[in-house]
Amino acid sequence: MLTRLEILPVPGLPEVAPGDDLAGQIIDACLHGVVDDSTPVGLRDGDVLVVSQKVVSKAEGRQVIVDPDDPLAHKPLVLQESVRILRRRGELIISETKHGFVCANAGIDRSNVAPDVALLLPEDSDRSARRIRDAIEHRTDTRVAVIVADTFGRPWRRGLTDIALGCAGILPVLDLRGTEDAGGRELHVTEVCIVDELAGAAELVRGKSNGIAVAVIRGVDPAWLAEGSVAEDIIRHPSQDLFR
Amino acid sequence: MLTRLEILPVPGLPEVAPGDDLAGQIIDACLHGVVDDSTPVGLRDGDVLVVSQKVVSKAEGRQVIVDPDDPLAHKPLVLQESVRILRRRGELIISETKHGFVCANAGIDRSNVAPDVALLLPEDSDRSARRIRDAIEHRTDTRVAVIVADTFGRPWRRGLTDIALGCAGILPVLDLRGTEDAGGRELHVTEVCIVDELAGAAELVRGKSNGIAVAVIRGVDPAWLAEGSVAEDIIRHPSQDLFR
Numbered sequence: 190m191l192t193r194l195e196i197l198p199v200p201g202l203p204e205v206a207p208g209d210d211l212a213g214q215i216i217d218a219c220l221h222g223v224v225d226d227s228t229p230v231g232l233r234d235g236d237v238l239v240v241s242q243k244v245v246s247k248a249e250g251r252q253v254i255v256d257p258d259d260p261l262a263h264k265p266l267v268l269q270e271s272v273r274i275l276r277r278r279g280e281l282i283i284s285e286t287k288h289g290f291v292c293a294n295a296g297i298d299r300s301n302v303a304p305d306v307a308l309l310l311p312e313d314s315d316r317s318a319r320r321i322r323d324a325i326e327h328r329t330d331t332r333v334a335v336i337v338a339d340t341f342g343r344p345w346r347r348g349l350t351d352i353a354l355g356c357a358g359i360l361p362v363l364d365l366r367g368t369e370d371a372g373g374r375e376l377h378v379t380e381v382c383i384v385d386e387l388a389g390a391a392e393l394v395r396g397k398s399n400g401i402a403v404a405v406i407r408g409v410d411p412a413w414l415a416e417g418s419v420a421e422d423i424i425r426h427p428s429q430d431l432f433r
Numbered sequence: 434m435l436t437r438l439e440i441l442p443v444p445g446l447p448e449v450a451p452g453d454d455l456a457g458q459i460i461d462a463c464l465h466g467v468v469d470d471s472t473p474v475g476l477r478d479g480d481v482l483v484v485s486q487k488v489v490s491k492a493e494g495r496q497v498i499v500d501p502d503d504p505l506a507h508k509p510l511v512l513q514e515s516v517r518i519l520r521r522r523g524e525l526i527i528s529e530t531k532h533g534f535v536c537a538n539a540g541i542d543r544s545n546v547a548p549d550v551a552l553l554l555p556e557d558s559d560r561s562a563r564r565i566r567d568a569i570e571h572r573t574d575t576r577v578a579v580i581v582a583d584t585f586g587r588p589w590r591r592g593l594t595d596i597a598l599g600c601a602g603i604l605p606v607l608d609l610r611g612t613e614d615a616g617g618r619e620l621h622v623t624e625v626c627i628v629d630e631l632a633g634a635a636e637l638v639r640g641k642s643n644g645i646a647v648a649v650i651r652g653v654d655p656a657w658l659a660e661g662s663v664a665e666d667i668i669r670h671p672s673q674d675l676f677r
Contacts, residue, residue: 348626382592
């Protein structure tokens with residue numbers, strides 16, 4: 190069977206504040222959010238919802254007040270949220286966060302928030318994804334997968350891409366070990382990180398400046414939809430990592 | 434305006450051999466390739482075609498004969514195709530290729546080829562993409578973008594994702610510097626590598642074992658469609674790289 194995917198932006202999410210019922214806001218945006226005279230995206234069994242880390246952090250109250258006039262006021266937070274500094278050049282800090290992510294500035298962001306706010310990553314993005322997923326199932330009787338996505342840089346290549354910080358209801362990595370290629374030989378490429386590819390695909394319709402925090406990916410292979418965890422399945426243990 | 438994307442696998446590409454007219458084969462597969470009673474994907478202005486590096490390398494004659502009984506017979510080629518070794522552990526070599534890519538085994542692949550063949554990366558994947566694009570425009574009067582994609586690992590995270598080795602007719606990196614966020618402040622995230630996100634999205638429908646070498650992505654923002662080059666725009670100069 191061939192997979193055909195649709196990637197649909199979900200408009201209509203309100204500005205998210207601490208304590209908000211984010212799952213309810215997402216349901217409402219999916220069922221009622223429209224642009225011009227378009228049809229709402231809807232919610233269907235098997236949909237993969239990709240949700241921006243930013244609205245998850247906002248709903249979970251991960252805001253920290255900083256001096257709005259100091260562009261470096263969040264730097265002490267970067268150190269506080271890190272367990273190890275990998276590289277430092279000028280103001281740029283590449284560190285390993287408490288969660289095990291390696292990224293710039295411990296994922297702390299000051300864009301798309303008030304000038305006196307720095308926004309930390311969710312404490313546990315797998316848990317955040319699971320809560321949204323469970324709430325959607327509970328309230329709409331629809332079984333979806335949820336990915337919490339953020340924008341990370343990477344070594345060697347310019348430009349950023351979106352990756353998965355957490356997920357629920359989807360396998361983070363597709364394990365093809367033991368699978369044969371078209372010629373009957375065992376595959377060299379054995380593990381594909383589908384949640385990172387899905388997060389990046391969603392970024393293409395979410396963009397950075399148009400305030401679209403959620404995208405729906407429709408049509409994924411049902412075999413991918415099972416319990417999974419970014420923290421357990423993607424983050425490479427330092428002992429197996431050649432670049433720490 | 435909101436972007437909605439469709440990601441469509443293109444069935445029907447034949448086994449590709451050295452010297453084949455790959456552009457012609459891709460056109461034929463897009464216009465006539467079907468599974469069951471489906472409609473062919475077609476070719477439309479503004480489509481982004483993501484083409485597997487493997488079929489590009491095959492058409493360009495990048496096969497090298499190796500001892501089929503020696504699983505390490507391609508290792509001398511890895512060194513020959515590299516300008517610098519970054520890491521080495523057991524049989525795994527992470528190196529910088531002549532093109533500037535940092536990857537495992539210099540991108541040399543022995544899956545989905547005959548047992549006595551090792552397949553090298555294209556010499557110039559931007560040029561490969563440009564040739565396919567130009568041929569499609571010349572023969573079908575359709576202006577598409579082309580991305581040549583391969584599957585790479587990355588530090589810190591398990592699982593592989595597809596990235597762009599070359600492109601034509603699309604900006605590799607979307608430069609958002611000077612763009613304001615929804616609150617009117619200048620964006621922190623300034624450069625998004627859309628060709629890598631598009632390559633990864635295409636992988637989701639191409640898969641690794643079902644022999645689908647081409648996918649069409651339909652619906653991308655027309656503003657992204659301009660001349661670009663992975664080699665010039667994505668590969669980070671060693672002097673600006675913190676991880677070499």
